[in-house]
Amino acid sequence: MQAFKFFHFLKKATNYAVKVERIDGPGACDFKTEVTAVPAPAAENQKGVELNINVRYEPFTIGDSRAVMKLTSPEGMEYSCLLFGKSLAPQPQGPIKCAPGAKPVGIDFKNPLNEKCEFTVTFDNPNFNLASKLPGPLDPGKVTNLQIKFEAKPDLPNTGRMIVSTKGLPPWIFYLQGE
Structure with missing residues (x-):
């Protein structure tokens, strides 16, 4: 599990939709998030509001895996994060x-x-x-x-x-x- 941090700068509260898509071929995605939306309170100053989303890597196969996580708000804000993972054979x-x-x-x-x-x-x-x-x-x-x-x-x-x-x-x- 790893936390992805981002900042919300709008002076209005919103919800960011969370979507993770595999980008290295067909099949199920090896990355999962705990939520499908992140509520963001209104930013009170130019520093914004720090938000976190947990991303879990659970590989289905051995090798490299890539995905993109997109966070989008109805107001047009969008964050994209490339996700990379590498899994090895089971260790004794x-x-x-x-x-x-x-x-x-x-x-x-x-x-x-x-x-x-x-x-x-x-x-x-x-x-x-x-x-x-x-x-x-x-x-x-x-x-x-x-x-x-x-x-x-x-x-x-x-x-x-x-x-x-x-x-x-x-x-x-x-x-x-x-x-």
Whole structure:
């Protein structure tokens, strides 16, 4: 989340309409604002009134993203701001501590894509597994809690990886540590 600051100079109150459009090709925009309009009180002097709007970058794909945010008022005032973002492949996370036989450890996982998607969860060590099945395809932006169990079998290592994957993207890797 980043705040975009601008100034309103009219001696009359107004509302600025907020619109964000992708400019680097077709598809959903990776930038979002919390509001669709910003109310501006009348400026009392030449310094104007400082206003803020929060912009969130939530990329759907790996790579560069560009958009333009336009703020327009009925009186003809217009502000344009170019938005640039760069997303990288998911970075490994962890180690996540798992106690044997105890309550499973939960990890929130969010579908970052702009479409409903099926994810696969695998483990590279049979000492670790999911306490319950995945709920099926995840809706865009939906978060699910992955419950990880550690079985502490003595003939297996107490470290491992949970790998979450979907077609067309690099996997999300979570390092696990049994205690």
